[in-house]
Amino acid sequence: MKRLRPPTIHVNDTVYACVAGITIPERAQALTEALPTIQRCEAEYLELGPSGQLYRILPSLGVTPAIDAALMGVIYKSHFARQGSLSRALYDRIRMAPEFGLCPLCGQRIVATIDHYLPQSRFPALNLTPANLIPACSDCNKRKLASVPTRAEDQTLHPYFDDLGNERWLIADIQPSTPPTVSFHIRAAGAWDEVLTARVRKHFSVMGLAELYVAQAASELADMSYGLEILGAAAGPDGIRQHLEIQFQSCQARDSNSWRTALHEGLRDSDWFCGEGYRLIRTHYPENV
Known part of the structure; x- marks a missing residue:
């Protein structure tokens, strides 16, 4: 929100x-x-x-x-x-x-x-x-x-009244698969009480945000795949992780809990993705004709 x-x-x-x-x-x-x-x-x-x-x-x-x-x-x-x-x-x-x-x-x-x-x-x-x-x-x-x-x-969240703070609470999980599987969930911020936590999860469910963000993340990965393959061939897992860290910092500077912020954080923290998973994205997509 x-x-x-x-x-x-x-x-x-x-x-x-x-x-x-x-x-x-x-x-x-x-x-x-x-x-x-x-x-x-x-x-x-x-x-x-x-x-x-x-x-x-x-x-x-x-x-x-x-x-x-x-x-x-x-x-x-x-x-x-x-x-x-x-x-x-x-x-x-x-x-x-x-x-x-x-x-x-x-x-x-x-x-x-x-x-x-x-x-x-x-x-x-x-x-x-x-x-x-x-x-x-x-x-x-x-x-x-x-x-x-x-x-x-x-109650769903109210944009005029509810302040969720800047602590990271939207989390992306990366699971090894071909192509990589991304899922999103809520991790309660330290400043939230039980009611606000329940409301955030209610809002996430009612608005179908998990499904929406997964679709957006799949498109983002498809756009990133070619560049990651070139970077990985030249700089290896460390180069991939450094690149994802920069992307994460850039996204977080604008919105600490956007799906892009969560996605790049999750990819950065995944040893599997940085070492191997980034090469498995494009196998899911047909070659352009």
Whole structure:
């Protein structure tokens, strides 16, 4: 997960922008009258979020008697998120916040949408709350679906609130095979408590990151194989290890827990890979024709 700065806008901004673009007077009035309730829900969210207690917020069927979950969904889709709407600039400010446009939930794919951390169908009063709106790729958004955690341990990570630190916690294991087998797992950081450890593993599982990173690592190895063979022939295992150490340091300087950082660390620390395994990568791939 990539941490993000929380949005600098609040629900007042999003509600008033939506109201300004609503052409149905009764709907605009209903949303305006619902603002105090929506503000109280935002305050509760901002109070519980930093301590990882959003699971304590109870689902509801609506915001006020005049605005149920279905209507709040229409307001979000037809006014806040709609291209060309008066509030679309606020939507885009949230969506475009991640560096390089990469999804903070997986760190790999391009942001395509906004995910409601607490799902809009179950928490309609939070539909327009910026702190509940997370830039996401389509895959992560679909994987998360509308699940509602009932325990702290069941919550996926929240990019605005959760800080995993810089200690190495994403680990790549290298197993001797043709081609080399790479797998990824979580090693709890010393600063994590049991709940955060469970949440990191939950996030890793829900977002399918082990499978995603394995696929990325296989492609990376294929790109590296030719150069490693040349280097190994000239400098042997020590040359391979020194090269992987440089790659590891370079990746770690940017992100201490990217899959690339973990991969190069795992390859560097594998005597089998540095001595023999690097020569077995390309045997899996057909020659170009």
